[in-house]
Amino acid sequence: MTTLKVRIYPDPILRKEAAPVEVFDGELEKFIKEMFDVMRKEDGVGLAAPQVGVSKQIAVVSYxxxxxxxxxxxVLESSGSERREEGCLSVPxxxxxxxxxxxxxxxxxxEKGKVERIAAEGFLARAFLHEIDHLRGKLFIDYLSVLKRQIIKKKMRKHWKE
Structure with missing residues (x-):
């Protein structure tokens, strides 16, 4: 059973640039398994390490x-454009x-340290970009208007106090 908990915006770790992973070992593999467990328990499609309080460049996606x-x-290449609804476990x-x-x-x-290239499109590409944004301290709400962000921040602060 995991002790990892999803961090909720405006938790400061969600705005921090995550550090690169340098050691690939059994501890890392265990952590990744726990991330998948949390993501599935919360009905998510993806999860980034900062969302569970670890400022490392690790993300998992299941699709x-x-x-x-x-x-x-x-991200080596990107093309095309699509507007679609997004949500986030850290912005419930x-x-x-x-x-x-x-x-x-x-x-x-x-998880073994082997470099891979993955081509993705549509929803999978969106999920990858959403999680990579988390590793840069960026949230999907940053793409919204200032007014919408202020309203969301107010709602989340209320949620945080509860």
Whole structure:
């Protein structure tokens, strides 16, 4: 059983640039398994390490029956554009349309440290970009208007106090 808990905006760790992973070992693999467990328990599609209080460049995504591990990810290419609704485990109850590239090529290490390139489009590309944003201290609400962000921040502060 995991002790990891999803951090809720405006928790400061969600705004911090995550550090690269340098050690690939059994502890990392255990942590990644715990991340998948939390993500599934919370009915998420993806989860980034900062969302569970660890400022490291690790993200997990599960989509289309496949699990993806993105460690120290970089977006190599992006093309097209699509506007679609997004939500986030760290911003519960908020769903807004966000414009993102439709296709991406991402380079990342897997849990063993092997560098892989993954081409994705549509929802999977969106999920990768959403999680990579978390590793840069960026949230999907940053793509919204100032007014919408202020309203969401007010709602989240109330949620945080409860």
């Amino acid at each position: 289309g029956g496949q699990d993806y591990v993105l460690i120290n990810p970089k 109850g908020i769903y807004e349309e966000v414009e993102r590239p439709y296709r991406v090529v991402v380079e990342a290490c897997n």
